Amino acid sequence: MGNNIEDDVIDLTSSFTLVDQRGLANVIIDLVSEDSFNSSLQTKCVAKKHSQALTACIEKNSSGSQKKEEPRILKKFGDCPICMEELGKCPMSSTNCGHVFCSNCLEQSLKFEKRCPTCRKYLKGKLAYHPLYLSSD
Amino acid sequence: MAALPRRIIKETQRLMQEPVPGISAVPSENNARYFHVIVTGPEDSPFEGGLFKLELFLPEDYPMSAPKVRFITKIYHPNIDRLGRICLDILKDKWSPALQIRTVLLSIQALLSAPNPDDPLANDVAELWKVNESEAIRNAKEWTRRYAMDN
Structure with a gap:
């Protein structure tokens, strides 16, 4: 199971285009700030159990919830x-x-x-x- | 008429809030792309003491193309012709959208301080500037007194 999670993470970073990496960076911020966790992306992925949530977040971010992101700049x-x-x-x-x-x-x-x-x-x-x-x- | 791009609004606001010393640029009441400009003649130049009126127009594709600028006040200068047209590289092939109204007007002010007779627009003026600079400067001062000081 541990291997699977690790594989998930490697898959995400290695196969993503640059544009998606930006989405990924946003996801990290999102997760940390919403839950007040200082945990790594990998831990949060475990917490969310699957990368589908991640993908959903990325889609949400890339489809432009810009206003929500602004205060974090x-x-x-x-x-x-x-x-x-x-x-x-x-x-x-x-x-x-x-x-x-x-x-x-x-x-x-x-x-x-x-x-x-x-x-x-x-x-x-x-x-x-x-x-x-x-x-x- | 298309809405005014935010960049033009911002530039106009900044020109009002933090004007360039020796330069005033005020948009026309009925056309926000048309500016009434006054440039004071730089110190230690033959244009010192003069107030030079110019008109500046921001074309439709500004800032991708350069503003159009012209002297309205007559001026004796090798790079400015009798119609007030200005020979300045950043208004032509050296324009860049990172330049602004502010930088253009500063360049024009600098051109008054440093006439360049080797790249002339007014050929007779440039010629005299090269062969008899003191006489050319005397002419420039006389034109300044006659045309740029009367109000």
């Missing part, structure tokens, strides 16, 4: 230089030169010009930018 990361909204409210991306924007803003900007809006570095191809995930802890 404790640190301020500044504003997106393009829309000037607080970073972290929307999914974020970092360019390969390290400048961070809302993903939508950056993608829209790159349609106009394939350069970093902040430092004007030429950005092209798959590795030009990537999603950025920050834990609230």
